[in-house]
Amino acid sequence: MPVPARRLPSWAWVTGLTVAALVVVAVLAGRATDGPRPTASPDPEPSASASAKPSAEPREPRPAAVPDGSGTGRRIVYSLAQRRVWLVDASDATRRTFAVWPGTVSPQPGTYKVSTRNGAVVEGSDGVKIEHIVYFTVVSGVNIAFSNAVDGSSPPPPADGVRTGGVRMKVADGDAVWKFGTAGTPVTVVK
Template sequence: MAGTSAGIVAGLTAAAVGTVGFLAYQASATVPAGLGDKPRASASLLAKAPRDRRNPTALPAVSGSGERVVYSVDDDRVWLVGEHNQVVRTFKVKPGRVDPYPGAYVVTSRSHAVTGTDGVPVEHVVRFTSVDDVAIGFSAAVNPDLTPAPDPAVRTGGIRETRTDGQAMWMFGTIGVPVVVVR
């Protein structure tokens, strides 16, 4: 009887793995054109974006145009930019251990609430790329007071915001919204 149970479990496991693989293939096959592409990096994005020295929170001049999210890797700052290049909101963030490359991306997926790669429950996750199989995106810790110190051995791509800023990003950063990463 024990051999039969083990065989049934093995069969169910194989069927589950096959189903997950099929669903993953199906999901990747239905990604709209351009969403899964590598970033387009112009020479202006690869260099340190010029800043207004009198106003360090000013939008970097070489961050594109139109509605977009702008993220400065060097300044750990995000700008939510609406129509006519008007900054709707800007805020500081705490990056993960893996930075996105400078370039132009789009929001590719979102999750209301998940557990981050560091084991911390997060909400309002807005993803836009991956680097070496590490997902990169914005998120807010559900309970920042209980967040442990980062483990230097864990490669994380979560760019952490406050819960208030995370809510603003969630409302702004819908699927397909451009994300521009600058130095």
């Protein structure tokens, strides 16, 4: 008389397969840590023995230093000449810096404060849909504010005589200014 085969319960199969999968992952992880590891230098300077072959990845230029005379502490710094903004934390460390497209009306160098903010999508004075609007001053009836185009585009050249005060930036930069530039945040404008 044949003896019926004993079947393993399903929990035993699941447990066995799980243990086997964990062993495979552990072995693969161990092999991965045995391989060569890339090393990075802070910002290597080119040398005479440097290879003439182009690099596979472009080197990022060093970020521009926060302009002298822009104050201390947590602030937004806007350089008119460099067309650049810095977000500076309370310890005077640059958290982010990026290029901007200024409007046709610029504020005078000085210190201002973020007065109001508008997170809604609205139409800018140039007809482009904008968001993350952070106002900090008014010049001759023109609001001066940081913003970004919703589609990420640079502003079109303004029509003759149109006065615009938007300091435009890329979407990710606009998001960063929106999060950083709460009401009352100092904005230092330098030449």
